[in-house]
Amino acid sequence: MDHLSGSVSKNLMSIIIKTAAEIEKMRVAGKLTAEVLEMIAEYVVPGVTTNELNQICHDYIVDVQKAIPAPLNYRGFPKSICTSVNQQVCHGIPSDKKLKAGDIVNVDITVIKDGYHGDSSKMFAVGTVSQYAQRLMSVTREAMFLGIEQVKPGCTLGDIGHAIQTHAENNRYSVVQEYCGHGIGKSFHEDPQVLHYGKPNTGVRLEAGMIITIEPMLNMGKRHVKVLGDAWTVITKDRSLSAQWEHTVLVTPTGYDILTLRQEEL
Numbered sequence: 180m181d182h183l184s185g186s187v188s189k190n191l192m193s194i195i196i197k198t199a200a201e202i203e204k205m206r207v208a209g210k211l212t213a214e215v216l217e218m219i220a221e222y223v224v225p226g227v228t229t230n231e232l233n234q235i236c237h238d239y240i241v242d243v244q245k246a247i248p249a250p251l252n253y254r255g256f257p258k259s260i261c262t263s264v265n266q267q268v269c270h271g272i273p274s275d276k277k278l279k280a281g282d283i284v285n286v287d288i289t290v291i292k293d294g295y296h297g298d299s300s301k302m303f304a305v306g307t308v309s310q311y312a313q314r315l316m317s318v319t320r321e322a323m324f325l326g327i328e329q330v331k332p333g334c335t336l337g338d339i340g341h342a343i344q345t346h347a348e349n350n351r352y353s354v355v356q357e358y359c360g361h362g363i364g365k366s367f368h369e370d371p372q373v374l375h376y377g378k379p380n381t382g383v384r385l386e387a388g389m390i391i392t393i394e395p396m397l398n399m400g401k402r403h404v405k406v407l408g409d410a411w412t413v414i415t416k417d418r419s420l421s422a423q424w425e426h427t428v429l430v431t432p433t434g435y436d437i438l439t440l441r442q443e444e445l
């Protein structure tokens with residue numbers, strides 16, 4: 180098995196069904212992850228650098244939460260969070276470049292607490308953004324929730340991907356195919372791979388006790404992406420804007436439970 184930070188690869192499946200005790204730990208990790216995204220919101224303003232956002236999140240996770248920022252040194256990633264701005268699709272590396280009014284930025288937080296991971300991301304508008312950027316962010320968030328709403332025992336990963344892809348394409352956006360959601364638990368990236376496109380009633384069937392992330396990336400232009408020379412930052416090939424939202428989701432006996440839900444989403 181080889182999950183390169185959520186990139187799509189072929190592999191034999193071994194999906195871990197979490198015990199009640201593990202689910203409790205995943206709830207704690209998920210809540211901490213949500214709290215980092217709540218905490219950072221007020222700092223995402225014109226003039227802040229993504230390195231400053233990285234430092235604030237790092238200190239909060241380490242000093243306040245007594246937890247570990249999973250991205251730091253993960254397969255060589257150099258920072259504690261991912262910040263992906265405008266045409267950056269995912270895995271953006273925080274830098275000394277300032278955010279400016281009109282930018283859209285994804286902040287992706289992964290916290291390890293007591294050995295278990297929570298993983299969630301959201302888009303922020305920096306100052307006032309264009310209506311088309313706002314629409315891309317909103318539709319991407321809706322797509323994530325339409326995917327999440329599919330989740331229950333017996334549903335397939337294809338059902339999730341199809342719901343997301345249909346909403347994206349109905350709004351004339353494209354879905355990135357090279358990166359995907361994933362199982363999550365003691366490891367950052369576990370089986371299965373959760374594609375954000377697909378056909379109903381195909382692929383792995385979900386069972387209660389599985390925990391997955393759903394994290395669609397939608398582009399205003401074509402779906403194609405490339406990785407920059409820093410070996411991490413993924414951008415759209417056509418330089419069109421991209422947006423992503425992510426939650427960690429538990430499959431329950433009757434449906435789903437979002438482990439990284441924020442107050443603003445209740």
Ligand code: MF3
Pocket residue numbers: 184185249250251253254256260261270287288289298392394411425
């Ligand atoms: N948080 C990302 C995900 O949702 C993975 C980031 S890998 C890193 O799967 F190394 F860039 F942090």
Ligand code: CO
Pocket residue numbers: 185298360361392394425
């Ligand atoms: Co993830």
Ligand code: CO
Pocket residue numbers: 287288289298299300425
């Ligand atoms: Co993430």
